[in-house]
Amino acid sequence: MSLAxxxxxxxxxxxxxxxGAEGETAAFLGGIFAHRHLMPDWQAAAAASLGSFAADQLFFFAGRYASRLGFVRKFIASKMMKRVAHLLETYPTGFILSFRFIYGIRIISPVAIGLSSISPWRFLLLNFIAAALWGTVITAVGYLLGNAVEALFGRLRLHHHLLVALAAILLVIAFAAIIGRKYLSKASQGA
Structure with missing residues (x-):
């Protein structure tokens, strides 16, 4: 069986x-796969959205009902939890709609939301909306990067195309990490 x-x-x-497990890279690659016609674009966006939604629901319920688990207690004790909790208290709806777009707080955020007084139904609705938006946006970026790579280099073999995409992902993640740290540092100073 070939890679394609x-x-x-x-x-x-x-x-x-x-x-669900990693986030942006998988969704981004879904867009690349759609660009290469290995799957329909709607299927890539739906898979990314549903994976993110399911994982965040799981982490929310871990925070809400399983706070004695080791990994949840580790999150609770982290410095990042204080920053996340501050943003959640200050902007509850906005935070729920945007946390998955902020690099470095994706997994800890639904745990923090589960520990808060936000109702499970409210989180379910806002999480669904945010996951659908996130999955669609990130896969679209992957799809568009596929178009850009093809315009610059011509039609590459699949494994070369994936290597170029992974290099772009690493650059974006490094940039997002730098920006995210500055943003979270400013947010924690305001707390």
């Missing part, structure tokens, strides 16, 4: 699992 056949057969499942 493998992605065609299991790509949506991989994007779903990857978006």
């Amino acid at each position: 056949e493998f992605i065609t057969q299991y790509g949506a499942l991989a994007v779903f699992i990857g978006a």
Whole structure:
């Protein structure tokens, strides 16, 4: 089975699992896969959205009902939790709609929201809206980068195309980490 056949057969499942476990890279690659016609673009966006939604629901319920678990207690004791809690208290709806777009706080945020007084139904609705937006935006960026790579370099072999995409992802993550740290540092100074 070739790489293209493998992605065609299991790509949506991989994007779903990857978006829940890792996030942006899997969703971004889903857009690249859609650009290469290995899966429909709606399927890549849906898989990324649903994977992110499911993982965040799981972490929310871990914060709400399983605060004695080791990984939840580790999150609670972290310095980042104080910053996240401050942003959540100050801008509850805005924070829920945007945390997945802020690099470095994606996993800890739903745990913090689970520990807060925000109702499960409110989080479910806002999480669904935010996950749908996030999945669509990130896969669209991957799709558009695929167009840009093709315009610059011509039609690359699949593995070369994926390497270029991964290099772009690493650059974006490094930039987002720098910006995210500055933003969180400013937010914590205001607390």
